[in-house]
């Protein structure tokens with residue numbers, strides 16, 4: 001008996017940093033159970049949108065709902081449903097993998113009786129059982145990402161939010177992170193909202209995607225729908241990629257868009273910390 | 276690869292704690308993390324012991340000999356020891372904000388802010404975590420002082436009082452630091468401000484000399500300096516010399532409460 005309350009709904013979501021309109025009238029509905037990708041170049045406003053949904057950034061009431069709970073007025077209820085992995089690598093290097101996950105078990109009120117077993121399962125699921133008692137500072141970038149996934153999973157969230165989970169990782173680590181995300185999704189049926197600027201990932205792993213540019217959704221649908229629509233419109237027998245769809249709606253390619261200094265610097269920072 | 280293990284437990288969300296139970300649970304969580312970190316890396320513990328040791332060994336021993344500071348008849352080294360406990364735990368607390376900014380930059384804090392933890396509970400947790408560090412420091416200084424022959428109480432009730440005083444004091448100073456962090460937002464600026472205020476707080480208190488020996492203007496400052504009340508309480512508890520314990524506790528409680536309120540109000544700014 002699945003109810004059809006959307007996992008996330010944003011209506012006319014806007015957020016500005018001073019003069020910068022980071023998110024500018026975003027309308028978005030994530031259906032319960034799907035893997036939804038927010039795809040866009042650096043500076044498109046993906047992270048800001050995610051942070052509005054997580055209650056990190058203050059939004060007016062009525063704009064953002066998570067499983068029907070208002071992100072402005074029912075923050076605690078929203079947070080209980082969320083597992084959040086931010087864009088930066090956020091595991092604490094001064095703690096072991098197990099201690100990192102344990103902290104999140106504690107702050108999500110996992111009972112003492114269940115804690116050790118639950119933490120163990122979360123580490124097992126992401127393939128870190130063997131490395132669990134090493135300091136996270138010794139982990140590779142891909143391992144840190146999987147550890148963060150375990151931190152998010154230990155509270156059994158209904159909505160997993162991942163902000164650029166594969167940024168700066170090598171192809172093998174990228175694939176491994178995605179395989180774990182999908183395996184967990186298959187086993188638990190949780191909803192996944194993920195941002196990325198890698199077109200191939202969105203294409204390959206997401207049920208539906210929204211193309212985001214300058215704070216707004218420019219196109220929305222399954223990867224096939226988006227490319228099929230463009231193919232029909234072009235009508236010249238070519239087979240367009242998501243990149244072409246993006247170019248079509250935004251007027252520039254994914255890699256040429258946005259990218260002020262601070263965005264580039266941030267991306268580099270993350271990439272080099274993953275290194 | 277995956278699917279090998281069972282993950283039945285991960286299918287059921289934990290039952291939320293509600294009401295007053297949230298606060299102690301979060302405080303425990305933050306303190307546990309602090310202790311785990313200290314267990315993995317003890318360097319800070321050792322380097323932090325150097326300064327207070329020097330204060331007691333050099334400043335303390337010298338001024339005990341020349342007897343210029345009116346201590347009410349007890350050896351200056353004894354008089355100084357509680358002051359150095361308060362000072363060195365204050366230093367730790369004041370720079371705790373830097374750790375908070377580091378946690379913000381690295382995403383650790385960001386993630387904690389998205390857990391079902393009210394801001395006040397998070398700040399209180401962090402304040403007590405800073406207190407855990409301060410308490411270990413206090414034990415180290417007490418041991419150094421004991422080695423140097425300072426005769427302090429071993430009465431468990433009084434020692435429990437000492438723990439409360441150190442906790443409240445570092446709760447205030449760490450929240451002061453988090454409050455400043457919430458205003459200035461960067462590590463460098465906080466570092467500068469931290470360095471600029473620690474010495475004045477130290478000198479404008481009764482840690483080194485009694486307030487009766489101060490010029491009037493300095494005495495007025497020391498009256499509004501929570502460190503003075505912390506020192507007064509520690510002297511009363513550890514050495515048994517006359518002090519205004521009820522007033523000290525009231526002031527320290529109030530200071531900690533104000534600090535936690537201010538820091539909770541500004542914590543959100545660090546998340547943006």
Ligand SMILES: Nc1ncnc2c1ncn2[C@@H]1O[C@H](COP(=O)(O)OP(=O)(O)O)[C@@H](O)[C@H]1O
Pocket residue numbers: 017020021022023040041042043044045046047048049260262263547
């Ligand atoms: N904390 C901040 N302060 C000021 N401007 C910001 C901040 N975070 C993001 N921005 C700006 O908002 C816009 C969107 O950024 P962001 O949401 O990080 O995009 P994305 O995640 O898609 O790369 C960019 O122009 C960026 O410079």
Ligand SMILES: [Mg+2]
Pocket residue numbers: 043046047048087163164
């Ligand atoms: Mg981003």
